[in-house]
Amino acid sequence: MNGDCIFCKIGAGEISSTALFRDEDVIAIADLNPQAPVHLLVMPLRHHANIVDACQAGDGALVEKLLAVAARLGREHGGTQGFRLVVNTGPSGGQTVDHLHVHVLAGRSMSWPPG
Numbered sequence: 001m002n003g004d005c006i007f008c009k010i011g012a013g014e015i016s017s018t019a020l021f022r023d024e025d026v027i028a029i030a031d032l033n034p035q036a037p038v039h040l041l042v043m044p045l046r047h048h049a050n051i052v053d054a055c056q057a058g059d060g061a062l063v064e065k066l067l068a069v070a071a072r073l074g075r076e077h078g079g080t081q082g083f084r085l086v087v088n089t090g091p092s093g094g095q096t097v098d099h100l101h102v103h104v105l106a107g108r109s110m111s112w113p114p115g
Contacts, residue, residue: 002047007099011045025062026069028104037107038077042070048100050089063100070102078106086114 002008009015011027020040021028031039044062048054054063067085074083083106088095 002099005047005097005099007041007043007097007101008047011043021069021073025065028069028073031103035103036105036110038083038105040070040073040077040104041101042066042073042104043099043101049098050095050100051087052089054100066100066102070104074104074106077104081109082106084110084114 006015010017010029017027017029019027019029021042025046026042026044028040028042031041033039044054044059044066046059046062048057048059048062051063054060070085074085077083083104086103086105087100088103
């Protein structure tokens with residue numbers, strides 16, 4: 001756990017949130033600033049700054065589980081119309097919290113390119 005990380009604090013229960021999914025490795029919550037009718041954040045409880053950090057640390061199984069949970073929640077909340085998964089990395093990639101997380105976006109048509 002990184003003591004200054006808001007997502008670590010959410011995972012540890014230091015900041016109140018309603019988990020849509022939680023197990024020993026991953027938690028999913030609704031985004032407080034939604035960019036779509038459905039906007040979930042799926043994050044590991046173990047701190048990794050971003051997906052590169054997790055992969056370089058040899059935590060590929062965690063990355064795989066993170067994506068599997070995000071895909072399941074996307075199916076559940078996106079219905080038959082589909083969903084988008086986004087993993088931002090670094091400031092130029094749009095990452096605003098330095099803790100690996102997957103955005104699950106659904107409930108509207110997504111445009112392309114996204115940025």
